[in-house]
Amino acid sequence: NINLYESDSEINVAATSGILADFVGAIIDQKLDPIVDPGTCPAHYDIQPEDAAIVANADVIFYHGFEGEWFITLVNENNPSTKLIKVGNLVSGPWLPPPQAIKYLRTITQELVKIYPEKNLAFSANLNAYITQINENAAQIKQEFAQSSYYGANAVVMEFQAMFATWLGLNVMVTFGSDETLGAQDIESIVAEAEAKACTIVIMNLPSGTDAGKEIAREIGAKYAIFGNFVGDLNTESYIDLLRKNMEAAKEPITPGFD
Numbered sequence: 001n002i003n004l005y006e007s008d009s010e011i012n013v014a015a016t017s018g019i020l021a022d023f024v025g026a027i028i029d030q031k032l033d034p035i036v037d038p039g040t041c042p043a044h045y046d047i048q049p050e051d052a053a054i055v056a057n058a059d060v061i062f063y064h065g066f067e068g069e070w071f072i073t074l075v076n077e078n079n080p081s082t083k084l085i086k087v088g089n090l091v092s093g094p095w096l097p098p099p100q101a102i103k104y105l106r107t108i109t110q111e112l113v114k115i116y117p118e119k120n121l122a123f124s125a126n127l128n129a130y131i132t133q134i135n136e137n138a139a140q141i142k143q144e145f146a147q148s149s150y151y152g153a154n155a156v157v158m159e160f161q162a163m164f165a166t167w168l169g170l171n172v173m174v175t176f177g178s179d180e181t182l183g184a185q186d187i188e189s190i191v192a193e194a195e196a197k198a199c200t201i202v203i204m205n206l207p208s209g210t211d212a213g214k215e216i217a218r219e220i221g222a223k224y225a226i227f228g229n230f231v232g233d234l235n236t237e238s239y240i241d242l243l244r245k246n247m248e249a250a251k252e253p254i255t256p257g258f259d
Contacts, residue, residue, distance in 0.1 A: 011036055014058035016067055016229035019040050019095055022106075022239045024062050026130045027109050027123050035074075038232025041207035042067045052078045058074065060115060062108065064088050085111050094245070096164040096229065098138040101239060137240045141247045144170050148251040150201055156194045156216055158205040162229050165203050168247060173197040176216070180207025187212060191219040201225065201253050206233045214256055223253035230239060 009172050011028050014035065015021040021034040035051050036042045043066050055061065055078040063071060065088030090106045095098055108128045111125060115121050145151055145168055155170040174194045176182065182190075194202075194216065202224040204213035210226055217224040227246040228234040234249075236242040 008212070011119075012057055012059040013112075014054050014061045016063040016071060018233070019229070019239065019242075020062045020064065022231040023095075023101070023105050023108050024112070026239075027105065027112055027126050028119075029122070029126055034230075034232065035071075036067075036230070038230065038235075039206055039228075042071075042230075044068070045070055047074055055079045055082065057175070058082050060085060060112075062087055062111075083115070094160060094163045096161070096227075097167040098134050098243070099167075100163070101134060105130060134240065138243065140201075141243055142169065145247050145251055150250055150253065153201050154197055154199045155201045155203055156190065156199045156213075156220070156222070157203040158208055158213060158227075160205045160208060160229060161203050164227070164246070165250075168250060170201070170250065172204070173199055177208075178205075178214065179212045182212045187215055187219075190216055194220045194222070201250070203227055203250065205229050218256040223255050225249035225253040239251075 003222055011030065013024055013028060015024050016035045018034045018038055019074055021032040025032040035054055036045045042064060047070050058079060060083045062085045065086045075084065091103050095104050096250055105127055109123050112123055151169045152171055154173045155165055156174040156176065157165045157172045159175040159177055162175050166172050174190060174197060176190050199220060200222050202213050202217040202222050204210045204224060205224045206226050206228050207230065213224055226249060228236055228242050229237055231242055233242065234245045236245055
């Protein structure tokens with residue numbers, strides 16, 4: 001690993017979600033614990049007592065921008081002078097497809113270099129090493145899924161996972177929203193469209209809820225898979241681990257009633 005501590009400056013950085021913690025941590029070569037618990041959407045997080053210490057010790061906090069009032073309250077009460085970097089203002093779209101993840105990583109690196117210019121060489125080296133690691137693993141993951149009977153399958157996909165599902169090799173025919181946004185009539189409409197388009201697999205997004213997706217799968221007689229969207233979801237330890245576990249979930253989907 002590259003020594004990031006050749007100068008006197010210290011790096012005290014925090015991140016709200018598991019995915020931002022993974023990306024930022026890879027660039028600064030530190031293990032970061034995210035503020036938001038795994039499996040929880042940052043928009044609906046309930047502050048925990050230990051979160052205060054993370055924020056109080058941070059000179060910089062990376063956040064998505066959709067966290068909600070809880071995040072601003074947490075910062076104002078514990079470290080109102082910390083520097084906040086709203087990643088959602090700098091790069092848009094999902095972060096799971098590897099080309100998108102690399103956009104996020106490059107943007108995060110640029111922001112870190114502005115704050116710690118003396119670390120430019122180290123950060124750039126870490127960025128390039130991580131991009132190489134992502135690309136190598138992504139190629140292997142896509143190749144493995146290409147051997148699955150679900151490769152190219154017509155899929156009903158939660159909208160936040162649509163781009164990743166397409167990248168992986170599924171044929172996204174129908175998308176749907178978070179559980180909280182769907183009523184009975186919405187589900188009926190999705191089911192009708194999915195049946196008309198001969199969908200055989202339903203992909204859910206864990207932080208968005210899974211009840212609607214499971215109901216859709218039951219109604220159309222399809223199997224389903226639950227994808228994570230943040231590091232920590234599905235007991236993942238890294239972004240690359242998340243890519244692989246999502247692929248494995250789609251490779252061997254679950255039959256409703258046998259979960």
